[in-house]
Amino acid sequence: MATLPIDDAKVARCRVLARQIAQQVQDYIDHHTTVAVERTVLRLLGVDGVGEHGAPLSNLLVDVMHKQGVLGRGAAYWLGRAFRLGVDNPKDIALTLPKLLVNGAKDLPELTPQEEAEVCEDVMRMARGAVEELTRRREQRKDLRRQLHIGDNPQRYVIVATGNIHEDAIQARAAAQAGAQIIAVIRSTAQSLLDYVPHGATTEGFGGTYATQENFRIMREALDDESRQLGRYIQLTNYSSGLCMPEIAFMAAHERLDMLLNDSMYGILFRDINMCRTLVDQYFSRRIIAFSGIIINTGEDNYLTTADAVDKGHTVLSSQFINEALAHLAGCKDMQLGLGHAHEINPWVEDSWLMELSSAQLIRQVFPNHPIKFMPPTKHMTGDIFWSHVYDAMFNLATVATGQTIQLAGVMTEAMHTPLMMDRYAALKSVNYIFNAAKHLGEEIEFKRGGRIEKRAMHVVDTALTDLEHVAEVGLMAAIGEGVFADTRRTVKGGKGFDGVVERDPDYFNPFLGLLEPAEEPY
Amino acid sequence: MVKRIRPYGDRTDDGVMQLSFTLPIPASPRARETARLFLEKELGFKDVKVSAMEAASRDYTYFVAYVSTQASIDYESVQVPVVDTPNYGFAGVNQRIEAELGRHIVVVGGNNGFDSHTVGIDAIFNMKGFAGDYGLERYPWFKAFNLGAQLKDDDFLDRAVELKADAILVSKIVTQRDIHKEDARGLIERAKTRQLRDRFLFIIGGPRLSHKEALELGYDAGFGPGTKPSDVASYLADEVKRRNPKVAT
Numbered sequence: 001m002a003t004l005p006i007d008d009a010k011v012a013r014c015r016v017l018a019r020q021i022a023q024q025v026q027d028y029i030d031h032h033t034t035v036a037v038e039r040t041v042l043r044l045l046g047v048d049g050v051g052e053h054g055a056p057l058s059n060l061l062v063d064v065m066h067k068q069g070v071l072g073r074g075a076a077y078w079l080g081r082a083f084r085l086g087v088d089n090p091k092d093i094a095l096t097l098p099k100l101l102v103n104g105a106k107d108l109p110e111l112t113p114q115e116e117a118e119v120c121e122d123v124m125r126m127a128r129g130a131v132e133e134l135t136r137r138r139e140q141r142k143d144l145r146r147q148l149h150i151g152d153n154p155q156r157y158v159i160v161a162t163g164n165i166h167e168d169a170i171q172a173r174a175a176a177q178a179g180a181q182i183i184a185v186i187r188s189t190a191q192s193l194l195d196y197v198p199h200g201a202t203t204e205g206f207g208g209t210y211a212t213q214e215n216f217r218i219m220r221e222a223l224d225d226e227s228r229q230l231g232r233y234i235q236l237t238n239y240s241s242g243l244c245m246p247e248i249a250f251m252a253a254h255e256r257l258d259m260l261l262n263d264s265m266y267g268i269l270f271r272d273i274n275m276c277r278t279l280v281d282q283y284f285s286r287r288i289i290a291f292s293g294i295i296i297n298t299g300e301d302n303y304l305t306t307a308d309a310v311d312k313g314h315t316v317l318s319s320q321f322i323n324e325a326l327a328h329l330a331g332c333k334d335m336q337l338g339l340g341h342a343h344e345i346n347p348w349v350e351d352s353w354l355m356e357l358s359s360a361q362l363i364r365q366v367f368p369n370h371p372i373k374f375m376p377p378t379k380h381m382t383g384d385i386f387w388s389h390v391y392d393a394m395f396n397l398a399t400v401a402t403g404q405t406i407q408l409a410g411v412m413t414e415a416m417h418t419p420l421m422m423d424r425y426a427a428l429k430s431v432n433y434i435f436n437a438a439k440h441l442g443e444e445i446e447f448k449r450g451g452r453i454e455k456r457a458m459h460v461v462d463t464a465l466t467d468l469e470h471v472a473e474v475g476l477m478a479a480i481g482e483g484v485f486a487d488t489r490r491t492v493k494g495g496k497g498f499d500g501v502v503e504r505d506p507d508y509f510n511p512f513l514g515l516l517e518p519a520e521e522p523y
Numbered sequence: 524m525v526k527r528i529r530p531y532g533d534r535t536d537d538g539v540m541q542l543s544f545t546l547p548i549p550a551s552p553r554a555r556e557t558a559r560l561f562l563e564k565e566l567g568f569k570d571v572k573v574s575a576m577e578a579a580s581r582d583y584t585y586f587v588a589y590v591s592t593q594a595s596i597d598y599e600s601v602q603v604p605v606v607d608t609p610n611y612g613f614a615g616v617n618q619r620i621e622a623e624l625g626r627h628i629v630v631v632g633g634n635n636g637f638d639s640h641t642v643g644i645d646a647i648f649n650m651k652g653f654a655g656d657y658g659l660e661r662y663p664w665f666k667a668f669n670l671g672a673q674l675k676d677d678d679f680l681d682r683a684v685e686l687k688a689d690a691i692l693v694s695k696i697v698t699q700r701d702i703h704k705e706d707a708r709g710l711i712e713r714a715k716t717r718q719l720r721d722r723f724l725f726i727i728g729g730p731r732l733s734h735k736e737a738l739e740l741g742y743d744a745g746f747g748p749g750t751k752p753s754d755v756a757s758y759l760a761d762e763v764k765r766r767n768p769k770v771a772t
Binding site: 163173174175177178189190192193205206207270271272305306307308346382383415416417418420421422425426429487 | 545637641748
């Protein structure tokens with residue numbers, strides 16, 4: 001492959017700094033939990049279904065614990081106390097728990113240390129069962145994937161977004177038949193800010209389809225069938241982001257999704273979700289991801305939509321190092337880290353494509369074992385689909401020339417509407433053509449020493465390093481407050497969901513923190 | 524005066540158009556004929572040439588076609604409302620406000636309802652602006668408050684009252700099944716109920732909006748794709764002044 005002479009010492013220094021930055025926030029994470037983390041624990045322990053007015057039982061239970069000020073002990077503990085009183089199905093627990101926990105649970109009899117241990121052991125037994133089930137599902141995915149193969153890199157990733165899961169399945173199958181290797185179901189626009197996960201199959205959404213466990217199951221079933229017909233394993237993606245990040249990670253692990261959009265900072269910057277909440281939530285979501293072998297897709301591509309892609313290109317790289325370090329702390333392996341970046345430089349700037357090529361190559365080299373994900377132009381797209389198709393073609397060429405692992409196919413109707421069937425087909429045809437026609441381009445070219453492409457990459461590394469030195473000095477939370485990433489400033493206690501962050505008690509109990517070992521072979 | 528026109532392909536009035544679409548049938552000679560007849564018999568086009576037929580999947584077929592139409596339209600009879608304020612530029616807008624209004628223009632902006640996208644309102648508000656054109660926050664004679672996305676209508680209006688806003692700027696990005704129109708109308712209805720409709724200029728923008736549609740939705744002005752912050756700033760400079768003749772010097 002053509003390579004750029006990147007200074008390994010600088011890259012190594014970036015990683016050291018990112019590790020320091022991640023470690024600082026990890027101390028905070030290790031002393032806190034959230035309503036979303038605790039709901040996830042309950043879901044892992046089999047609390048599924050909805051109560052009155054369609055509210056998920058996990059929400060009803062956690063809300064009671066939070067209201068009574070006892071969530072810091074861990075939802076699993078209170079579930080164990082309910083079991084001990086002989087209440088063992090989730091609906092009955094939802095009815096009983098408010099009475100048990102009244103007055104901050106002070107009316108509950110104190111248990112002897114022996115009894116306390118028994119409570120935890122009861123829950124641990126269930127938790128081990130849950131983990132075994134997740135293991136079984138992980139291995140099932142691995143078997144299918146190995147038996148059918150996923151196809152060559154760059155992997156062709158497309159979105160479906162009809163709002164109706166059954167229409168999504170039709171479009172996903174059509175896309176797979178046209179060459180797509182990965183299907184992402186885009187979520188309804190409002191979902192990231194919902195503090196619960198909707199239940200059941202859904203047919204109404206806006207700009208996308210609700211992420212629900214049943215929708216995941218329906219789509220995976222359709223793709224399993226299509227994979228067998230095509231003799232090629234089609235991967236499925238959804239979103240572990242927003243206020244229900246860890247819950248969706250669990251649902252995805254359970255329903256054998258292959259990838260998840262999952263980022264340590266995206267929600268903070270682009271959805272104004274509280275940073276403490278997001279940092280705690282991302283950790284537990286990534287513990288599940290590390291265990292279940294899912295590939296994450298991070299959201300650095302978005303930085304270049306709000307900030308300038310030429311001036312702020314380095315923030316993509318510095319954020320990738322931070323995402324990498326945080327994911328490592330949760331046990332994720334490099335092969336699970338689909339770090340995101342994008343082709344968003346103003347296309348009318350002279351040599352804009354050379355700069356795109358430069359950063360794509362740089363990120364490929366800095367993250368050689370990672371399934372990096374290259375995102376198509378969005379910001380400078382217009383309704384002129386003919387020009388947009390050409391612009392996407394240049395993006396396709398940059399993708400194949402630099403050996404990206406995953407490419408979200410650019411569709412010429414970007415900025416107009418979510419892809420229609422023929423739009424997606426035309427986009428895939430262009431991708432198929434260019435990936436094949438220029439398959440070995442990267443092996444045949446060299447970058448000119450001291451040339452424009454090389455200089456641009458050197459500049460990006462230097463600036464990213466300066467960024468990281470600064471972030472390591474002030475800390476991640478303060479740096480976000482300064483607007484280091486995406487030109488967006490957020491405060492420590494601002495944003496949505498801060499009221500769902502709880503300090504852990506000294507005797508906090510979450511059986512999964514000990515049980516979820518990272519997968520040796522994720523996929 | 525009547526001036527009837529039709530599409531230009533290769534010669535005046537030939538009426539040539541390019542089309543593409545998908546039919547829910549497998550690709551086959553019969554599918555091609557179906558596409559042709561659909562264009563000719565059902566849609567009334569002439570000279571139908573189905574130039575491409577491809578299996579988009581097993582059950583769906585994609586077509587590209589060239590056709591010509593006999594239809595024409597009287598251009599002279601077409602009228603469309605437009606925002607006709609010239610663009611005064613960053614310096615020009617500030618000078619006008621200073622000289623003609625003599626006080627700051629206060630604007631609040633956001634995306635109400637379902638839509639969680641801030642990209643539109645950010646492009647108009649953020650210091651950096653959009654396409655090299657500074658955002659409203661950068662203008663010394665504007666006080667601009669970006670309230671973000673998924674605003675509740677009442678919160679949006681409360682903030683406008685509290686900040687004594689001259690104008691409310693609404694951004695709409697997601698347009699699936701016209702959700703943007705529903706949300707846009709909702710805000711105006713709420714303002715009317717609260718007797719606030721006439722207190723503020725209501726302006727809406729987004730990739731699928733025009734001034735005409737904005738007026739239909741009950742807004743004072745609308746800005747479509749490609750709008751720069753200085754376009755909005757110029758309009759506000761003139762319109763706020765027009766509505767506040769007493770304070771003008």
